[in-house]
Amino acid sequence: MRMFGRKKQQLPERHEHIEANLANSTIYVKDLQKVYPSPKGDVTAMKDVNVNVLENEFVCIVGPSGCGKSTLLRMIAGLDEATEGQIVIHDRDIMGPGADRGMVFQSYTLFPWMTVAENIKFGLKIKNMPPQEQDIIADKYLKIIKLEKFRDSYPKELSGGMKQRVAIARALANSPEVLLMDEPFSALDPQTRADMQLLMRQIWQEEKPTVIFVTHDIEEAVFLSSKIYVLTSRPGTVKKAVPVLLPGERDLSLKDTEQFIKLRKEVNLLIEHESL
Numbered sequence: 001m002r003m004f005g006r007k008k009q010q011l012p013e014r015h016e017h018i019e020a021n022l023a024n025s026t027i028y029v030k031d032l033q034k035v036y037p038s039p040k041g042d043v044t045a046m047k048d049v050n051v052n053v054l055e056n057e058f059v060c061i062v063g064p065s066g067c068g069k070s071t072l073l074r075m076i077a078g079l080d081e082a083t084e085g086q087i088v089i090h091d092r093d094i095m096g097p098g099a100d101r102g103m104v105f106q107s108y109t110l111f112p113w114m115t116v117a118e119n120i121k122f123g124l125k126i127k128n129m130p131p132q133e134q135d136i137i138a139d140k141y142l143k144i145i146k147l148e149k150f151r152d153s154y155p156k157e158l159s160g161g162m163k164q165r166v167a168i169a170r171a172l173a174n175s176p177e178v179l180l181m182d183e184p185f186s187a188l189d190p191q192t193r194a195d196m197q198l199l200m201r202q203i204w205q206e207e208k209p210t211v212i213f214v215t216h217d218i219e220e221a222v223f224l225s226s227k228i229y230v231l232t233s234r235p236g237t238v239k240k241a242v243p244v245l246l247p248g249e250r251d252l253s254l255k256d257t258e259q260f261i262k263l264r265k266e267v268n269l270l271i272e273h274e275s276l
């Protein structure tokens with residue numbers, strides 16, 4: 001990955017936003033490009049991608065299929081390497097995966113041989129945290145995800161939604177600087193998905209983690225986020241960063257409000273024009 005020295009004055013103008021701590025940028029993506037070599041010729045998946053995620057922001061990434069949403073998230077996670085450009089977390093260049101970034105994927109990734117509590121404590125154990133402290137943190141997150149009664153259950157005893165709640169708790173228990181979520185609710189039925197959106201928003205409201213969340217679902221993006229990055233079709237680049245100026249405390253009835261519907265339509269239109 002080609003790296004550039006980071007100069008503070010190069011930072012783009014910060015987004016004015018009521019829900020973010022304007023003093024800090026957590027993730028800063030500059031001029032990112034990803035080219036996949038292929039026998040039929042190189043595939044430029046994305047180019048000139050610039051993204052700025054402020055501390056405590058809930059940012060959603062949306063865009064047409066194949067525009068590079070997952071690729072962008074994987075590069076921020078350090079699971080994939082950029083061809084050109086720079087990704088900075090706080091003041092550090094991202095060179096590979098790290099415990100400073102928590103990940104939740106669409107597929108269920110719990111360790112099947114561990115109980116719910118053991119799954120949540122996994123990263124803490126790796127860090128050699130004293131067991132009593134691990135238990136305090138596990139209990140806190142079991143309460144937040146409303147699975148106290150399933151502390152000693154195994155993943156196979158849980159529904160899909162419950163598994164994803166544990167995956168979120170496991171990621172948050174490590175106190176990551178940013179939580180990266182790739183379509184985490186897309187395998188769930190509509191009712192469970194709506195419940196998960198509500199829970200995720202409540203978690204954000206209480207804990208204020210910095211989140212980057214990839215989704216196909218515009219309604220989900222508007223409901224959850226403080227800011228939405230809309231990407232163009234391939235090669236993906238940022239078409240628009242849309243601030244989501246909705247109330248901090250949200251429940252599902254918000255989806256029926258005029259303000260919400262207007263925003264949903266605005267984002268929808270931006271993507272529809274890309275798909276034409």
Ligand SMILES: Nc1ncnc2c1ncn2[C@@H]1O[C@H](COP(=O)(O)OP(=O)(O)OP(=O)(O)O)[C@@H](O)[C@H]1O
Pocket residue numbers: 036037038043045063064065066067068069070071072216234
């Ligand atoms: N390993 C690879 N080799 C070649 N091309 C790839 C590879 N991985 C991804 N691509 C291409 O890069 C582009 C971006 O893929 P990516 O999965 O990031 O898009 P996406 O926006 O997440 O897609 P979707 O919305 O369908 O999940 C796609 O056009 C894809 O075909």
